[in-house]
Amino acid sequence: MNIASILATKGDKVFTIRGEQTIREALVVLAQHNIGALVVVDGLRPIGILSERDVVRAAVKNEAVFPLLVNQLMTRDLVLGDPGDDLGAVGQTMVQRRIRHLPVVVDGKLVGMISIGDIVKAQRDRYQGEVDTLQIIVMEHGH
Amino acid sequence: MVLGTAEQPLRVAVFGAGPAGFYVAEHLQRRADLAIDVDMFDRLPTPYGLVRAGVAPDHQKIKAVTAAFDKVAAQPRFRFFGGVEFGKDLSVTDLRGHYHQIVYTTGAQTDRRMGIPGEDLPGSHPATEFVAWYNGHPDYRDCQFDLSQERVAVVGVGNVAVDVARILCRTPEELARTDIADHALEALRHSRVREVYLLGRRGAAQAAFTNPEVKELGELPDADIIVRPEEVELDPVSREALEQSGDRASAKKVEILQSYAQRQPAGKPRRLVVRFLVSPVAVLDNGAGSVGAIRLVRNRLVASATGTVQAQPTDHVEELPAGLVFRSVGYRGVPLPGVPFDDKWGVVLNEKGRVLDPDSKQPLPGEYTAGWIKRGPTGVIGTNKPDAAETVAAMLDDAAAGHVVVPAEPDPAAVERLVRQRQPHAVDWNDWLRLNALEIERGRTRGRPRVKFTRVDEMLDALGNRHRP
Numbered sequence: 001m002n003i004a005s006i007l008a009t010k011g012d013k014v015f016t017i018r019g020e021q022t023i024r025e026a027l028v029v030l031a032q033h034n035i036g037a038l039v040v041v042d043g044l045r046p047i048g049i050l051s052e053r054d055v056v057r058a059a060v061k062n063e064a065v066f067p068l069l070v071n072q073l074m075t076r077d078l079v080l081g082d083p084g085d086d087l088g089a090v091g092q093t094m095v096q097r098r099i100r101h102l103p104v105v106v107d108g109k110l111v112g113m114i115s116i117g118d119i120v121k122a123q124r125d126r127y128q129g130e131v132d133t134l135q136i137i138v139m140e141h142g143h
Numbered sequence: 144m145v146l147g148t149a150e151q152p153l154r155v156a157v158f159g160a161g162p163a164g165f166y167v168a169e170h171l172q173r174r175a176d177l178a179i180d181v182d183m184f185d186r187l188p189t190p191y192g193l194v195r196a197g198v199a200p201d202h203q204k205i206k207a208v209t210a211a212f213d214k215v216a217a218q219p220r221f222r223f224f225g226g227v228e229f230g231k232d233l234s235v236t237d238l239r240g241h242y243h244q245i246v247y248t249t250g251a252q253t254d255r256r257m258g259i260p261g262e263d264l265p266g267s268h269p270a271t272e273f274v275a276w277y278n279g280h281p282d283y284r285d286c287q288f289d290l291s292q293e294r295v296a297v298v299g300v301g302n303v304a305v306d307v308a309r310i311l312c313r314t315p316e317e318l319a320r321t322d323i324a325d326h327a328l329e330a331l332r333h334s335r336v337r338e339v340y341l342l343g344r345r346g347a348a349q350a351a352f353t354n355p356e357v358k359e360l361g362e363l364p365d366a367d368i369i370v371r372p373e374e375v376e377l378d379p380v381s382r383e384a385l386e387q388s389g390d391r392a393s394a395k396k397v398e399i400l401q402s403y404a405q406r407q408p409a410g411k412p413r414r415l416v417v418r419f420l421v422s423p424v425a426v427l428d429n430g431a432g433s434v435g436a437i438r439l440v441r442n443r444l445v446a447s448a449t450g451t452v453q454a455q456p457t458d459h460v461e462e463l464p465a466g467l468v469f470r471s472v473g474y475r476g477v478p479l480p481g482v483p484f485d486d487k488w489g490v491v492l493n494e495k496g497r498v499l500d501p502d503s504k505q506p507l508p509g510e511y512t513a514g515w516i517k518r519g520p521t522g523v524i525g526t527n528k529p530d531a532a533e534t535v536a537a538m539l540d541d542a543a544a545g546h547v548v549v550p551a552e553p554d555p556a557a558v559e560r561l562v563r564q565r566q567p568h569a570v571d572w573n574d575w576l577r578l579n580a581l582e583i584e585r586g587r588t589r590g591r592p593r594v595k596f597t598r599v600d601e602m603l604d605a606l607g608n609r610h611r612p
Contacts, residue, residue, distance in 0.1 A: 004488055005521040009533075011494030012485060013504060081449050083488075086349075089450040092388050102449070111487065129526030136211075136525075137204045 003090055004083035006122050007104060007112040014103075014113050016041045017050065019071030023058075026050055026070050036115070037101040040074045044109040048074035049101060080105050081114060087126070091119040146243060146542050147177035152220065153542050154553050156238050158229050158479075159248035160185035161192020162524045163514020165212040166531035167246050172218050174539065180220045182242070182558060184233065187281065188225040188570040188602045189578065190216070192250060194524065196280040197271075199306040200321035201313060203592055208524055216572050222555070223572040224562050226599065230480030232566040239509070241558050243547035244538055247479060247491050247498070247512040251520040255473035257298065261426030262470070266434030270297060270307045270471035277310060277331075279324030279597035289433075290334040292466030296437045298423050299471035300343035301351040307469050308339045309359065312366035312413050322582075322592045337412070339366070340463060342437075343419045344454045346444055347374070347400045348381040348393045350419070357399050366413035372404040374419040380444045384452050420444070421461075422454060426468055436464045474520040483507070491516050496534030497541075509548030511538055568599075574606050581605055 017026050017038045026038055030052060040048035054073045059065045065073075079097060081090055081104040094102060094116050104112045146153040155171060157164045160183050168181045189195060191209050198205050216223060227233060229249070238245045254269035256262060266289055275283035295311055297304045310318070315332040323331075343350050361368050377385070377397055385394050400417070408414070421439040429435025439461050442454035475489035483492040483501045491512040492499045498510035513534040514527050522530075541547060562569050570578075578596060585594035596602045 001521045005518045008485065008488035008490045008519045009493055009495055009517055011497075011499045011504060012487075012492060013494070079448050082447060082451070084453075085447060085449045085451040088388055088390065089384065089447075089452070093448075093450040096387075125526060125529040126522060128529050129522050129524070132525030132528055133205070133208070133523045136208045139207070 001087045001122070001126055002084050003081060003087055003104065003114055006087075006114055006118045007083060010112060014039060014110055016110065017070055018042070019047060019069065019074065021070050022066065023055060023068045023070065023073060024066040027055065027066075037113070038070075039103045039110055039113060040070055041110060046078060046080065046103045046105060046110050047071075048076045049078060049103065050074040051101065078103065082106070083111065087119065087122055090114065091116075091123060094119065146547065147174075147179060149178050151553075152178035152180045153244065153547075154180045154242045154550065154555075155182070155244045155246065155538070156242040157181060157183045157246045157248055158185075159192065159250060159514070159516070160187075160190035160223065160225070161248060161250055161514065162194060162208070162212075163250070163517070163527045163531055164192070164246070164248035165215050166528045167248060167513050167535055168221060169211070169215045170532050170535035171538070172215060172221075177539075178220065180222075180555060181218075182222045182224060182555075183216075184224045184227045184229065186226070186228040188568075188575070188599060189596075190223060190225065190575055196275055196278045197303075198278075199274075199310060200278065200323035201309070201317065202306075203321065205524065221572075223570075223575065225570040225575060227562060227566050227569050232569075233562070235481040235510075237561065239548050240551050241553060241561070242509070242550055243542065243553070244509045244511060245548070246534065246538070247482060247510075247516055248514045249479060249516045250476070251474035251489070251515040252477045253475050254470065255475055257423055257470050257472055259423055259425050261428065261434070264426055264428060264434045265432065266292070266466060267426050267468040267470070270299065270303050270469040271474065273307055273469055274303060277323050277327035279327070279595035281597060281599050284324070284326065284597045288330070289467055290330055290336055293335055293337045294340070294463075294465045295336050295338070295467040295469070296340045296342060296423075296463060296465040297469045297471060298342050298437075300341055300417070300419075301471055302353070302356060304341055304469070304471040305352045305356050305360065307471065308341050308415055309363065311336050311339045312363050312415050314365045317364065319589075320591060322586065322595060324595055324597050326597065336467075338414045338416065340465065341415070341417045342421050342423065342439065343417070344422045344442060345452060346378060346381050346419050347397045348377065348385055349452050350396065352396075354392060354396050354399065357396055360415060360417070361399070361403055363411075363413075363415065365411055366415045367408040367411045368403050368406070369408065369414055369416040370400055370404040371418070372401070375400040375404050378444050380446050380452055384446065384450060387450070420454065422456060424460070427462065429466070434466055434468050436462045437468055438462050474515070476516045476519070479516075482510070488519055490519055493517055496530075496537050506541075506546075508541070508546050568603055570602075570606065577606060578602055
């Protein structure tokens with residue numbers, strides 16, 4: 001099972017921001033859509049990620065975070081996914097590297113974003129489905 | 144307007160009578176506090192989608208899932224209209240005139256292409272066509288496969304590829320105990336296939352087939368399983384991925400395959416050869432205009448940024464003689480007329496089951512999707528259950544909030560009239576139950592679970608005059 005199946009039901013929406021926009025603008029987008037992170041893009045190319053944690057960390061040190069620019073606070077060390085990546089491997093990597101959001105690219109262009117919550121849900125559905133199907137087979141066997 | 148009362152039932156049309164459609168209906172019916180009319184449509188007169196036309200005939204136990212679907216169909220507010228095609232017999236506009244909500248559950252109806260030269264030579268087919276053919280799907284009934292060939296290459300190691308390889312290796316006696324279509328049974332009786340190759344792009348640890356499926360391949364009465372030891376040796380990349388994930392099932396899979404590699408062939412009449420770390424780069428002409436061989440490039444495994452084990456081609460190329468090629472490298476949904484489509488993923492454009500307007504990216508009131516046409520072709524039959532639950536949750540939330548289509552004629556009888564007018568040969572659930580009983584009866588005398596009707600005309604004839612005006 002690959003992560004394309006998660007992106008397929010996310011309706012083509014990825015929330016992005018440009019590096020030269022302000023943290024204030026970024027927070028508005030995060031709040032508006034009730035999400036935890038934005039992909040920072042240069043055109044269609046992801047150059048970083050700005051998460052609520054990045055802002056929280058900065059705000060502790062500096063009360064005047066609002067006018068700062070996104071590219072001052074964003075995480076540049078990006079792990080990028082491919083739609084064909086295995087669900088299990090992606091989940092493993094996200095847990096290990098403590099990443100909550102994974103931008104997905106095709107030919108360097110952003111096509112979507114996966115959250116750790118998406119992975120958990122997809123894996124739960126997958127196991128539920130397998131258990132369900134196995135039960136049918138086992139029950140039938142008992143007849 | 145409160146919908147879901149006896150006076151004003153919530154009226155839902157479900158297009159596609161496969162597992163996704165039935166699980167949507169089942170989840171709607173669970174709301175005993177709401178009156179919900181479910182009309183289910185399918186382009187075939189027979190229900191169950193891939194459970195009938197996809198699941199292999201020698202896997203009858205899995206087909207028992209239809210008992211759950213029959214319970215859904217027996218509910219009073221459920222109707223079935225078989226033989227009704229979306230976009231041809233009924234359009235979105237027609238449905239909007241009669242229903243508050245429409246759900247698309249049409250599945251992934253085409254195969255992905257390999258994108259290599261020679262793919263369209265005679266003798267090279269999508270594996271799904273072969274599957275639909277041996278399962279008696281009326282659209283594929285007249286397909287021809289040259290089973291006089293001795294060597295067959297099946298590209299892919301997913302469950303469809305494995306099914307195809309296994310069916311090709313079964314004896315006529317084994318197949319005669321299943322509900323395989325008569326025409327396929329007859330053709331396979333005369334099969335001269337002696338060697339079947341299953342070709343996996345990645346390694347044994349990454350193969351999509353399940354452990355029971357692998358075990359089954361090793362227990363075929365008429366076919367020796369052949370595995371090359373060097374292709375199932377665990378490479379460092381896979382070893383690390385397995386250790387990190389603690390995935391015991393995949394580790395076991397590798398173990399089983401390694402045990403096959405140690406086996407001495409028993410000299411059975413057929414050979415099933417499972418190859419790993421090879422990708423087809425061309426299907427080659429035999430000089431007479433049809434398939435003669437397949438050219439493979441050897442792969443090595445590398446880990447991607449996310450830890451996914453990927454195949455990377457090397458310089459090593461080989462040619463495998465084969466007169467018949469089946470590709471099973473994935474499936475894709477087909478756009479439905481008038482329904483927004485997401486070409487990137489090959490699904491109906493949706494967010495958690497709500498169909499979206501392609502321009503505004505906002506939900507289209509009253510339109511939903513579930514199953515493979517919603518999320519793409521992944522998972523087993525049961526995976527469609529949580530998937531349908533998500534869609535139904537959205538439907539019920541929207542209905543409660545009044546975000547529905549307001550149909551001009553929310554009347555069951557009006558639908559009946561419209562369907563009869565557009566498609567006089569439409570069948571209902573009772574018709575299906577009669578067909579089902581007839582199929583089982585035809586099978587009973589021959590010691591088979593059923594003998595399928597494989598032509599729509601044949602089905603309508605069996606049902607009698609009402610359908611032959």
